[in-house]
Amino acid sequence: MAEQWSGQVGAGGQYFPGGMVSPPPKRPTGLWVGLSLLLVVLLGAVAWLVVATGGTPQRRGAPDDSLTKVVTASDGRSRMTVPEGWRELAAEYRDERAVLAQGQLFQERYVMVVPFDKADYADFPDFEEATVSELASGGVLKVDQGTPMRLGGRAAVRYEMSGSIDGVDALFWQTLVEGDGAYYQIIAWTLEDRRDAAGPALDGVVATFEEIGP
DSSP states (O other): OOOBOTTOSOSSOOOOOOOOOOOOSSOGGGHHHHHHHHHHHHHHHHHHHHHHTTTSOOOOOOOOTTSEEEEEOTTSSEEEEEETTOEEOOGGGSOTTOSEEEEETTTTEEEEEEEEOGGGSSSHHHHHHHHHHHHHHTSSSEEOOOEEEEETTEEEEEEEEEEEETTEEEEEEEEEEEOSSOEEEEEEEEEGGGHHHHHHHHHHHHTTOEEOOO
16 A cells, blocks of 8 residues: 655644535435545645645646556555555545545645445436536536546546635546446546646546456
8 A cells, every 4th residue: 555645734724624424325416525525635735735835835846757656446446557656645635435545745636536336326327417416516616518438448427627615726527437346436636727737647647547356
């Protein structure tokens, strides 16, 4: 397992929104709770960076992302290739259902994979509808119309979501994948002002997603 960031949570003044309640099992429309937890991760990482750099986020030089590593999900059913410098998100700042959660703090680039039981849905379109309707009804994020695609040889659809959360302009890309053993929700996120650099890089990481087990 990849090491967690040492000192990800600073000793003074960090802002982390209040805790969220996990949805009950077998409830497809509980995905907004999971997304809220992702916002906690993003806001927490940004706040820690402000504190750690004396009040102003420090835009460090771009690390060498040509070196990569393969990260296997904790349930052994999927994997993804990420830059060598990425680290596992600390447990308290990730959705508890996530089986893979990696990112780079100073680049503000993050990816998380959450599997869902196929038995909870009639089919993949039902999973997609439940997910998107829940996100749109939250009233915080704007969700686009979605783009059908193939990911790892499997049917998938990608949605862009954006919004201002506590004054932070955040940008998310949600990719829903129809796997053999599960449906997958892959969420990549960054800050709006990093769209041009982070967007293509995150797309490249998501494109490496593979389902490798039942």
